Amino acid sequence: MPELPEVEIIRRGLVSLTPGLTIAEVELLRPDCVVGAAPEFTAGLCHQVLQDWQRRGKYLLGKLSNGGGWVVHLRMTGQLLWLTTPQPVTKHTRARIFFTGGQELRFVDQRTFGRLWWVAPGQALTQVVTGLQNLGLEPWDCSAEILYPKCQRTRRAIKSALLDQTWIAGLGNIYADECLFLSGIDPQTPCQDLSAPQVAQLHQAIVRVLETSIQAGGTTFAHFRHVQGMNGHYLDQAWVYGRAGQPCRVCGTAIQRQKIAGRSSHFCPRCQPKRLTRH
Numbered sequence: 001m002p003e004l005p006e007v008e009i010i011r012r013g014l015v016s017l018t019p020g021l022t023i024a025e026v027e028l029l030r031p032d033c034v035v036g037a038a039p040e041f042t043a044g045l046c047h048q049v050l051q052d053w054q055r056r057g058k059y060l061l062g063k064l065s066n067g068g069g070w071v072v073h074l075r076m077t078g079q080l081l082w083l084t085t086p087q088p089v090t091k092h093t094r095a096r097i098f099f100t101g102g103q104e105l106r107f108v109d110q111r112t113f114g115r116l117w118w119v120a121p122g123q124a125l126t127q128v129v130t131g132l133q134n135l136g137l138e139p140w141d142c143s144a145e146i147l148y149p150k151c152q153r154t155r156r157a158i159k160s161a162l163l164d165q166t167w168i169a170g171l172g173n174i175y176a177d178e179c180l181f182l183s184g185i186d187p188q189t190p191c192q193d194l195s196a197p198q199v200a201q202l203h204q205a206i207v208r209v210l211e212t213s214i215q216a217g218g219t220t221f222a223h224f225r226h227v228q229g230m231n232g233h234y235l236d237q238a239w240v241y242g243r244a245g246q247p248c249r250v251c252g253t254a255i256q257r258q259k260i261a262g263r264s265s266h267f268c269p270r271c272q273p274k275r276l277t278r279h
Helices: 004-017 038-045 144-152 158-162 173-182 196-215
Strands: 023-028 050-056 059-064 069-073 078-083 093-099 104-109 115-119 256-260 263-267
Touching: 004 050, 004 059, 004 078, 004 196, 023 038, 038 115, 069 078, 144 158, 144 196, 158 173, 158 263, 173 196, 173 263
Parallel strands: none
Antiparallel strands: 023 093, 050 059, 059 069, 069 115, 078 104, 093 104, 256 263
16 A cells, blocks of 8 residues: 555655646546546536645645545555556556546556546635545654553553544555654553653654655555556655565664564664563
8 A cells, every 4th residue: 555655655646747737637537436426526626626635644635726625545555657658558457547738547446446536616625525524633743752552541452542534644564664664663662661762762753764765666566556657665665664574784683573462564673672561
């Protein structure tokens, strides 16, 4: 699933390509990718100028000239691909957005979990896209002072907590593993057992990992592509994710992988030692 860095990279690509362009036509090959009435989505986008793109967590928020909005959630395998010349329509193409200059923005989604919304002028985004209602702060807006009290209220594993979008918006499995490694925290550590300095180090690691990934173009594990079709290269420098059995880049110990709350977690048992828990 594209996480914050991948969605941010797509947003930046869209900002560089689409603002000021007028949507001429919308073709829905799979109308069920739209939340709400497909005809309203099509009519709502047609003849509007795309003015800007923002990001909230893993959601892309497009601003239209009439005050309405276009929201995209890529979920597991969704892609937005920018085309300047006609290309064959692939099997997994779900929607095609055509612009008056002849360009096309194509929504491709193999697993069909991705979703599109049209937000009418005057409507609040959170009224239409319910997933936006309970999102936590963006990582750069959060702080250790905010995170530490959250940790003190639960004994669930810190890895599980980091995947909770009401805590920090945009983090997912890849970058949760990476930031836990950089902060030296075992992923199974109960949140309440983390000290204030550990939480501060964890927040610093979250910001560092996300910024590093954005600079590397994100992570292409299977499906992620930039809007112009390029792969991301973060996995080339990942600390632990996807490296089970390989030597730790710091100490040489073999990276381990195990399931935590149903998700694969990668960690170094030496750099992220288990500690005595508090009761």
